[in-house]
Structure formats: structure tokens, C-alpha cells
Amino acid sequence: MVVSIMVLLLFCVFGSVHAQNTGKIQGNLVDTDGAVLIGANVYIKGTMMGAATANDGSYSIKSVPPGSYTLVAQYIGYKGDEKAVTVAAGAIATVNFTLKSDVLGLSEVIVTGVVNPVSKIESSVSISTINMRDAEKSAPRTTAEIFRTIPGIRSEASGGDGNTNITVRGVPISAGGSKYLQLQEDGLPVFQFGDIAFATADIFLRADYNLARIEAIRGGSASTLASNSPAGIINFISKTGAIEGGSVSTTTGLDYKSNRTDFEYGSPLSDNLSFHIGGFFRQGEGPRTAGYTANYGGQLKMNITKSFDGGYGRVYFKFLDDRAIAYMPMPLKVEGTNDSPDWGSINGYEATSGTMHSPYLLQNLGLGADGGLRRADVADGMHPISKALGFEFSRELGNGWQLDNRARLALNSGRFISPFPAEIGTAQGLAESIAGAGATLRYADGTAFGSGNAGNGLALRIHMFDTELNNFNNIVNDFKVSKDFGKMKMAVGYYLSQQSISMSWLWNSYLTDVNGEDAKMVDVYAADGTKFSQNGLYAYGVPAWGNCCQRNYDADYLTMAPYFAADVEMSEALNVDLSVRLDNGQVNGHFAGAVQTEYDVNNDGVISPNEESVSAIDNANTTPVDYEYDYVSFSFGGNYQLNENKAVFARYSRGGAAKADRLLFSGLPYADGTTLNAKDMIDQAEFGYKHLFSKGGLFVTGFMANTTEEGGYEATTQKIIENDYNAIGLEIEGAYDLGTIDLRGGVTYTKAEITSGGNDGNTPRRQPSVMYNLIPTVALGEHTAGLSLIGQTKAYAQDSNELVMPAYMFVNAFFKYQVTDKLFASVNGNNILDAIGITESEEGAIVDNQVNYVRARPIMGRSISLSLGYNFN
DSSP, rough: OHHHHHHHHHHHHHHHHHTTEEEEEEEEEEEETTTTTTTOOOETTTTTTTEEEEESSSEEEEEEEEEEEEEEEEOOOOEEEEEEEETTTOOEEOEEEEEBOTOOOOSEOOOOTOOOOEEEEEEEEEEEEEEEEHHHHHOSSSSHGGGGGGTEEEEESSSSSSEEEEEEOOOOSSSSSOOOOOEEEETTSSEEEEETTTGGGGGOOOOTEEEEEEEEEGGGGGGTTSSSSEEEEEEEEEEEOSSEEEEEEEESSSSSSEEEEEEEHHHHHETTTEEEEEEEEEEESSOOOOOOOEEEEEEEEEEEEEETTEEEEEEEEEEEEEBOOOOOEEEEEEOOOOSEEEOBBBBTOOOOOOOOOOTTOEEEEEOOOSEEEEEEEGGGBBBEEEEEEEEEEEEEEEEEEEEEEEEEEEEEEEEEEEEEEEEEEEEHHHHHHHHHTEEEETTSSSSSHHHHSSSEEEEEEEEEEEEEEEOOEEEEEEEEEEEEEEEEEEEEEEEEEEEEEEEEEEEEEEEEEESSSOOOOOOEOOOOBBBBOOOTTESSSSSGTSOOEEEEEEEEEEEEEEEEEEEESSSEEEEEEEEEEEEEEEEEEEOEEEEEEEEOOOOOOOOOOSSSSEEEEEEEOEEEEEEEEOOOOOOOOEEEETTEEEEEEEEEEEEEEEGGGTTTSOOOOOTTTTTTTOEEEEEEEEEEEEOSSSSEEEEEEEEEEEEEOOOOETTTTTEEEOOOEEEEEEEEEEEEOOOSEEEEEEEEEEEEEEGGGGGTTOOTTTSSEEEEEEEEEETTTTEEEEEEEEEHHHHHHTOOOSEEOOOOOEEEEEEEEEESSSSSEEEEEEEEEOOOEEEEEEEOOOOTTTTTEEEEEEOOOOEEEEEEEEEEE
């Protein structure tokens, strides 16, 4: 007892002495109207010491050693400010800030796609920033849905949490994924190639409370400051714990089955050391009626940062293990004409809530990559597993020299499995295509198949897209040395990455009825009664597509890219910059296609009709891959600042994107990179105007993009897509703060055209003329409510420009209720009017004035969720 009392007394004495030897900084933050700014960050420049403002706008930084400092105040939507402060031992220094509005963040310093950190208004690139607070206003259900609010970005966010087609400013989506746009985490690519079939980069990327902000650059110097990113970069930047704080929330679906918990916390550990940790876990069926737990898993991320005079070092870790359902195109009904179609649901299959996924189709049995039996769980969906370790280092070397290095090792693997609708047809037609004339269908339980059972008399040929992501490891390093000469800054860098792509395609064929909820398996019987399928599985392989797609490939892609950049201050108003990059690629590996064999898959001692020709991977006859490629990218531009709040800029760029796995289908000379056409090039120009108002901001950019493509394989059509394209357009981003009402949005006009081949002069498929978003929010005291209106004009389903996908707009809504200064509740509605919006269609034409059944992918229908959360400050 005596010892405990003495320890307590010593602690109190030490604390008292420590307090007497240090001082405190305190104050308040308000805007120009005198309104308090809650949650703003105030910190001592060059240290880890800081605080966030409370509900009354006050802040307090304790235990500050005596000395003179620069105090920085920052708040989202306002210009940051700096003030000098002197702290004396045992004294309190009071520093108040009045911040000016900057709703578009034109004064924010950006780090993505630029050589040196610079504010938006001083940069010669088109870039937008989104923080999690703004992202939540659009009530996104997936990571890719956040991108739909970025001007110029076309995100076809209808496939679930991954497998999204993403592009920029009329640059084509010729196959899938994000071929010309790179997704990054903390300045390094998630994958070196954004359009890997069944392993798109967004499958391995999640937005959660770890996210400090998203920076999205369109065109510009993205061509030269990253590899395979000529159209743009979307960079997820993590919190680092420089300011103490955190949050936790739980979200549950009110009209769909879903539960998710997010958490994050960060704090300085000393005046030069900080950490941050966070993540999420979720489980549920999702917005469509899968009939089983289709989303299950989560993510954990953490980092620790050490600052020192003239720089910092950071180590970070990520673990992702998350199963997310993959929505493929689905059966829809189209009537009317190609020019004026009427899209809608099929009886028994709701376009906005139905899915082909079913509790009756939860396994896929067949031969594995090594020829042995294997069984896959369809509930895995998109199942990324990623373990990443990275570090950042920045150091001023003196005399204007600086060294920067970013590196990361990511061990990636997983699975992609989802039913794809190969054909919608009548029961009789599909039965006879499998078992000949007179064939019939019955449900797997033996009951007769008929319109009374299925509800519409239709059947569906399913190709199970079952792919093992064996090895997608990558190691990336970006090294840069820069020199500040005063009026000129120069940088030389060397980028190195190795991306492994090892994947096995193990597809089978099934028949089901056309039902958007609990679709049932259908068996085929020949006219003589012979059963041609087992529980709906009629082929081990995909004979309807010529057994194309049992395959295995294993290749390593080495990318080496030296680059140079210079930024010159020609005058106080004019800055010009130039950058050049030389990408060199080396590819080594092999791939193998399919071979047919007889195999007793179910091991019953009898060769059934569906076992007479089983697809296996022909490992005895692999095709070697050994080639090299190179290309030069460049970008030059200038920014002229008309005054403190206005600027114009212009830029011209040429950049490339190399092909990866999609090249390994086209029968080309894989040992000769000189004739392989391993890269596609884009030439771009842009001219822009930026204007910061007292209560708003405007960012207007005119653009042009010419794309030269050499072709790539698309699995769903088994075609090589090879076109050249031209696009011109106008991109507008704006925001205005009316006090209690905040209004922000964007609109992009694009006139795109195919300039080669049989579709010369046509509009590229799925490219609308206008995309737009409008997000009004209103402050109701401490509470907030808002809407987001997102839409586009009509687009053609395919390059042939026949079938039209109609214009659509959907509305999201949210209401956030501040229970206390830290506890909140919010209700979020996504697509609250349950609109049908078609993002892609396999069919490019219909028969006019008849009922047509097509395969298309619509946006998800109405879903409403409730969140409860707590903020730590």
C-alpha cells in the first residue's frame, strides 16, 4: 500500500514538473460568417503534435515544449492557414483562426500524378479530391460507386464490390476493368494492369474508414508519373494518425440482409511518432436476392510514421480477405425497336433485385488445373486475399536535394466464381441443343418443367465463370531524386515492378429456370429418356462456346521505367512543366488451353453423357511466352494564375498501356515482341479554367483523346476487340456553399467516335454523350440531410450502334442525426426510386416490335441502411 502511494505521488510530482516545463496552445476556429468549424485539424508544423476542434470550435494542444512554431489549421472545404506562435514554459498561447471557404479544395495540396506537391489552383492537371465525409453523401454500396461522383470518370458500378469497368473522358472500355486508368493505394498501383480478366484491380481495393481522401487525376501527367495509366489515376490515400482521433460504426440493411462494422483510430505516440489502425468486417446477402450469405469478410490496415528533421519514414500493412458476390449480366426483356426500346423485367425476375445466384447452385465440380478433381464454392464470389507490406521514405539532403522512395510487396491470391448467362431461350430449344430432337426438361427433383413452375417458360444456359487466382503477387518500387533550383525543380526517378499473373479457368455448363430468386436446376432428357445432366450440370466445360475456356496461364511481367520531370516558374503567374517516361517490359511464362477427355467425374463407375467429353487443361502442350516491349510517354503543360483565385491551364500528353493476359488469346507470336503489339497508345490534349469564389468554386476543362488499340480478348464474347477511337468533350465540376445548403456536382459531355474498322464513324459501345451528378445537402442545426442525383444520357449497347440503352437517373438520399457531440445515427438510401439503369448488354440488336430476351447488367435497385456510429476526438 505504501509503495503504491509513493508511486502515485511520484507520478503526480513528475506530471506537475512536466507541465511546468511545457506550455499549451489553445484557440478557436470559425469561418468568415463566424460559424464554428467542428472537427478541424490544428497541428504544429513539422511535428506530430496537434488536436481536432470540439463542437464549440475550440482546440487545445498540451505539453508543448517552449519555443517558436508554425501552427497550421486545416478543414475540409476551407483554405488552410498558418500562424506563428511562441510557447513559454507553464504558459498558455492563444491562437484563433478564421478560415475562408474553398468548397472545391482548389487550395489543397495534391500529391497524385505530380512531381512536386502543389495546390490544385497552381497545378496544370485536372484533379478532384474526395474525402470519406463527402463520399458518404452519395450513399455508395460499393467502392466503385464512389467514383461515379467524379467528373470525367465513367464507372459502370453494377457488378458488386469489384469487376467494375472504369474509364475516363471517352477513352474506350474495349474489354473490361480499367485498362487505361490506374487504381492506387498510397501512391503505388494495386495491380500493374487494371484489366486482367477476372482479377481487375478494384477487386483487391476497399474503401473504409482508413481512407483520408481520394485523389483522381484525369489525363495529364498520369501518362508519365505512373506506368499503364495514360487516362488517369485514382489514388486512395490513408490516414496516418497525425491528429488523435477515431471512429466506429455499424451499418445494417433495413430492406436487405447486410451487416457491416467499420472502425479506425490514430494518434501521435510522441512528438515525432504516430500510428493509425482501422478496418471493417461485413456479412450478408447483399442488395440482390442471392438466397445465401454472399458477402463475408473484411480488411485490416495499419501504419506507423516516424518524422525527423527534413523528412519522414512510414511502414504500413494491409490484410484483405473478403468475399463479395459478383453480378454478371442477367436476363431482361426488351420490346419496341432498337432505336426506341422498352427495357423491363421478365415475369419472375426483377431487374433491380433479382440475381441468377441461387442456394441450389452453390458448388462447381470438375477437373482442376493439375487434372485432379476439385470442388469450388460459388459463395466465394470475388474472393481477394491480399497481404501487403510497404514503406515510404522522404528525406531532404540539403542544398535543395530530396530523396523519395515508395515500395510495397503484396502477396495476392483468391478466386472469382459467378454464373454467366450464355443463352436465354425456350425450354424446348435449349433442351434440343443439348440432347437432340425431342429432348425435354425436368427440374432436378424430377418434377416437370413448364410455364406453371418457372413462371415464364424460359430456361437459362449458365456458364460458370470459375477461375482460381493462383498467384497475383507484385512487388513495386518507385525511387526519385529531386533538386530545387529556386525557379526550377527537376526530378529523376526509376520505377520497377514485377506482377505475377497465374490463373486457372475451370468452367462448366448448367441449365436453370429463369427466376430472380432461388433459381432451380434443370436436367435434360433425350427423346429416349437418357438423362444428359446431373443436377443441372450438362457439361464439364463450355461446349456452346467450342470448349474455349478451360485454360491455365502463368506469367511474370517485369516493368522498368526511368522518368524525368521538370517544373519551371517562368514568372509569378506562369508555371510550365515537362515529363518523359520510358517503359520497358519483359514477359516470361506459359499458358495452356483445353483438351477433351472421357472422365468419370462423379466416380460412380459409369460414364454418363456429360462425362463423355470433359474439358481439361492441356498441360502437356503449353505455349511459351517470352517477349519484350517498350514505349515512350511524355507530357507538357502550363498553368497561368490570373490572380489568387483564378487560373487557366493547358496540357498535351502521349502515353501507353501495355497488355497482359488479354494478349494470350490471340494466336500471336508470343516469342517476338516486335510484332506482338503489346501496347496501346493515347494522345491527349486539354485546356482548363479554375475559379475559386468566396462561397464556391468552378473547374472547367475541355479535352481531346485519340486512342490507338491493337486488340485484346474479351471472354464474354470470345472476340478480339480492335478499334481506334477519337473523343472530344467538356468536363465541369462545381460547388457552392449557401450557408445551410451546400450544392456540388459535375457534368461531362463527350463526343466519341470509332475511327477504324467495320464500325468506323460509330459511337463506342456504352459511351453516353452526357454524364452528371448533383449532390445538394442541407444543414439542420447539428444534423445533415442530402440527396445525390446521378445519371447519364442514352448509349449504344455495342459498337454496331443498333440497340440503345436508355438514359437513366437514380436518386440516393441520406439523413444524419447527431445524437450527442460524438454519437450519431444515419439512414442512407441507394436508388430510392428503384430505377432501372442499364450499364452493359451482351446483345447489340433486337428484333423490332417483338418480345426479346437479352442479357444485360443493370444497376442495383433500392436499398436502405441504418448506421450507428461514435467519433473519438
